[in-house]
Amino acid sequence: MTVTSERPDYVSQGRQGYYDTLRTLSVASVDHHFDAFKDIDWDDPDFVVDRNDERWILGPEDNLGAHPWYRTLPRDRQIEVGIYRWALICKVGLQFEQLLISGIMFDNLKRRNGNPEFRYSTHEATEECHHTQMFQEFVNRTGTDVAGAPTWFRRLIPLVAMLGYWAPAGFWMGVLAGEEPIDHLQKRLLRANGNLHPMLRRIISIHVAEEARHIGFAHQYLTQHTPHLSGRQRALLGLATPLVMRLLCDVIMRPSAEAIEAMGIPEEVAREIWWDNPEAGKFLRDLFADVRMLFDDLGLRGPVARRLWRAMGIDGRPARYRSEPAAAAH
Numbered sequence: 001m002t003v004t005s006e007r008p009d010y011v012s013q014g015r016q017g018y019y020d021t022l023r024t025l026s027v028a029s030v031d032h033h034f035d036a037f038k039d040i041d042w043d044d045p046d047f048v049v050d051r052n053d054e055r056w057i058l059g060p061e062d063n064l065g066a067h068p069w070y071r072t073l074p075r076d077r078q079i080e081v082g083i084y085r086w087a088l089i090c091k092v093g094l095q096f097e098q099l100l101i102s103g104i105m106f107d108n109l110k111r112r113n114g115n116p117e118f119r120y121s122t123h124e125a126t127e128e129c130h131h132t133q134m135f136q137e138f139v140n141r142t143g144t145d146v147a148g149a150p151t152w153f154r155r156l157i158p159l160v161a162m163l164g165y166w167a168p169a170g171f172w173m174g175v176l177a178g179e180e181p182i183d184h185l186q187k188r189l190l191r192a193n194g195n196l197h198p199m200l201r202r203i204i205s206i207h208v209a210e211e212a213r214h215i216g217f218a219h220q221y222l223t224q225h226t227p228h229l230s231g232r233q234r235a236l237l238g239l240a241t242p243l244v245m246r247l248l249c250d251v252i253m254r255p256s257a258e259a260i261e262a263m264g265i266p267e268e269v270a271r272e273i274w275w276d277n278p279e280a281g282k283f284l285r286d287l288f289a290d291v292r293m294l295f296d297d298l299g300l301r302g303p304v305a306r307r308l309w310r311a312m313g314i315d316g317r318p319a320r321y322r323s324e325p326a327a328a329a330h
Contacts, residue, residue, distance in 0.1 A: 022116040029123035036133035047199040056082040061192040091148035094135040103164030177248035238300035246312035285316040292318035
């Protein structure tokens with residue numbers, strides 16, 4: 001195959017290692033990937049959603065499950081709220097994946113022939129399509145009619161996705177804002193809870209395995225591309241990051257007002273759980289330790305940006321390495 005004359009415009013000696021990494025990720029996506037309807041045995045009798053099954057009761061590793069209000073509910077209400085909570089998390093995750101897939105397609109419109117970012121990001125979009133299918137199948141099987149994210153967020157998804165074309169660095173920063181919190185929570189669940197419902201455990205295990213590649217790509221992308229932004233663009237990215245991180249974290253992690261009402265959670269309890277108590281505040285900071293490390297390395301956490309990180313309640317010690325447990329300082 002003849003290589004087009006455009007190739008030297010974007011392949012440089014400094015980026016060769018990055019492109020080699022993308023090729024490795026692409027091969028891994030071919031060799032180690034999951035199909036929502038091939039690798040999950042939906043007909044397994046143990047996957048039946050039984051509303052008397054105590055494995056649906058939330059554990060203390062979940063903010064809601066740890067709160068005294070939930071712990072003192074009758075057993076049947078704990079199960080009911082637990083099923084709703086997981087159906088909601090999956091539905092919100094599905095909607096975020098739809099945003100990610102759309103943004104990747106916009107981003108790829110500008111990729112030139114031969115750029116390995118096209119192949120890897122398309123692998124990622126393919127995997128995210130399978131994630132939306134397994135999340136929706138889970139919601140369907142619970143029989144819980146959840147709306148997912150707040151209405152305002154769902155309406156903005158088409159517009160936000162276009163950042164993939166107009167401001168790709170901002171788009172991939174936003175990807176981390178959504179992926180890091182849910183990945184942190186799911187890893188915490190797998191480490192701590194030996195009594196998860198098997199259907200839920202299978203879905204989370206698949207998601208964590210593939211999201212490791214997706215988060216790694218977003219880190220690599222920003223590391224490679226932000227040095228080429230203008231000074232003004234870098235400043236805007238640095239200032240926008242803590243705002244977007246907190247906003248999308250709340251969309252992903254905090255139930256909407258509609259969902260809080262459906263679960264019967266009193267407003268004062270909801271405020272305390274998300275995030276008005278010391279343990280919840282530390283958990284919130286822990287979610288972004290990896291991002292703090294990345295943006296420190298990129299030089300995008302100057303004095304003003306750091307004040308915004310503190311104002312958003314997500315500042316703390318940066319991680320020393322990716323996925324360091326409990327990295328945030330008090």
